[in-house]
Amino acid sequence: xxxxxxxxxxxxxxLLNELINIISPLYGGTFIxxxxxNGGYSQEILKxxxxxxxxxxxxxxxxxxxxxxxxKYKNRFHxxxxxxxxxxxxxxxxxxxxxxxxxxxxSLNQIQDKSKGLSFNSDxxxxxxxxxxxxxxxxxxNKLEYEDLYKIIKVFGDEQKAKFISRKIIAxxxxxxxxxQDLVKIIDDVKKYRYTKIHNxxxxxxxxxxxxxxxxxxxxxxxxxxxxxIPLGGIIAVVTFHSIEDKIVKFFFKNYSERKNLSRYLxxxxxxxxxxxxxxxxxxxxxxxxxxxxxxxxxAKLRYAIKIKNNEDFRDFIEKFKIYLDxxxxxxxx
Ligand SMILES: C[S@@+](CC[C@H](N)C(=O)[O-])C[C@H]1O[C@@H](n2cnc3c(N)ncnc32)[C@H](O)[C@@H]1O
Numbered sequence: 001x002x003x004x005x006x007x008x009x010x011x012x013x014x015l016l017n018e019l020i021n022i023i024s025p026l027y028g029g030t031f032i033x034x035x036x037x038n039g040g041y042s043q044e045i046l047k048x049x050x051x052x053x054x055x056x057x058x059x060x061x062x063x064x065x066x067x068x069x070x071x072k073y074k075n076r077f078h079x080x081x082x083x084x085x086x087x088x089x090x091x092x093x094x095x096x097x098x099x100x101x102x103x104x105x106x107s108l109n110q111i112q113d114k115s116k117g118l119s120f121n122s123d124x125x126x127x128x129x130x131x132x133x134x135x136x137x138x139x140x141x142n143k144l145e146y147e148d149l150y151k152i153i154k155v156f157g158d159e160q161k162a163k164f165i166s167r168k169i170i171a172x173x174x175x176x177x178x179x180x181q182d183l184v185k186i187i188d189d190v191k192k193y194r195y196t197k198i199h200n201x202x203x204x205x206x207x208x209x210x211x212x213x214x215x216x217x218x219x220x221x222x223x224x225x226x227x228x229x230i231p232l233g234g235i236i237a238v239v240t241f242h243s244i245e246d247k248i249v250k251f252f253f254k255n256y257s258e259r260k261n262l263s264r265y266l267x268x269x270x271x272x273x274x275x276x277x278x279x280x281x282x283x284x285x286x287x288x289x290x291x292x293x294x295x296x297x298x299x300a301k302l303r304y305a306i307k308i309k310n311n312e313d314f315r316d317f318i319e320k321f322k323i324y325l326d327x328x329x330x331x332x333x334x
Contacts, residue, residue: 013040013103014300015239018284020044022304023235027051029098032229034084034222037107039065046073054094056082058213059110059131083132084222085214087229099235100226104219104245106130106209118209120201122180128205128212135334137208141178146170148330155327156216156244157207164190165204206242214331216324219245223252224314227275230307237304246283246301248321253278253305255317276305 019041023031028050033042036055039062045051046069053073055066058081066079082089084102110130111118117127117137126137140152146166154162168186172178178186184201191200210216226236236253240246256275283301291298318325 012294013038014290014294014297015284015286015302016040016044018302019101019237019239022237022284022302023099023101024048026098026235029096030054030094031098032056032087032090032094032100032226034087034100034226035103036062036066036079037103038062038109039069041101041103042069042077046076049076052076052094052096053078054090055079056084056087056090057131058083061109061113061131081132084218085225087222087225090229093229097230097234099237100230101236102219102222102226102238104215104239105241117180118205120180120184120199120205124180126178126180126183126208128209130213133212135212135331137212138177138179139334140208140211141169141183142173143334144330148333151327152211152330153204153207155207155324156210157203157205158243159203159207161187161190162204210244211328211331214328216244216248216321217328219248220318220321220325223249224317227307227311227314232307232309234307235304236307237302239300239302241299241301244324246303249303250283251320252317253303254281255320256311257305273309273311275307275309275311277308278305280304 023045027048030052031045031054033045033053033055036042036057039055042053042055045053053076055069055077056079060081069077070079080090106118110116114122114124115127116122116129117124126141128137141149144152149166149169150162153159153165159165165187168190169178169183172182172186176182183204187201187204223236223238230236238249240249253276256273257278280303283303285302286294286297286300
């Protein structure tokens, strides 16, 4: 998520300085910004005249900002409306690619756009599509059977009350279609009172949003496609906002970079694929100053790795997160 400071009506992307510090030694080439959004990262990279940016975003509503960038930066900036998983459609492929960056989640503009229905304050039909989607939250909530709703809300939302919420959705939709505020009321009725500081609906809405936008497969195939695009010595950097995203990025970078020798009595697993150098084993987190002025940044984690070897076969990576991909495959029932 692009956590943004609302005062002064300026957009401040999370961990911007930290990201720029990581990629600046590679300046003088092309960078792919996979989450253009409000253009915060792209703009900072383009401040250096020797840099070019190819940006993508699944949401066509970023076009207003894209047009301004194209006018200002001319042939140093190009945009294509694509999803992460479609990175292989970039044509022509950049020859001097230095880095690929991701700032996952959604932007303030998207959450404020009531028609997108990403916020539980929205009073419209359920939607949650960020762009280039096959179905909406309306179909998910009004069509899927109990078992499927339960899995989505439990696993993608880590919602303890997933069973009761799913049951009540099924019961309530017998009489009428469920809209955004109906869903908020169902969750409030089940949870009765607020257990924590977070809104009753946060976890269920996160779960449905992840499912509607195929966020898990987008991330997994986005990382694989980035790996194929980036040359040796190039950087892949990712800012995550929730634990499933971070688990996937952490595994991708760490599993392919460390030679874990658990015991000197065990055989050394020399056949393990070493594809990256990791400069920071731990994620980079926002400073207390950033969190103070911009509280939503508190859950951000920045991880990056430098590619050192080519590889075509990522079946083990895909297999590792099969449990999530299987849940996303429930979409085939819609
Ligand atoms: C947090 S915002 C990025 C903000 C940006 N870094 C900035 O500085 O303004 C995330 C953006 O990524 C886009 N996005 C999310 N998932 C995507 C995907 N799978 N493919 C392409 N774009 C995606 C969203 O539409 C949104 O515009």
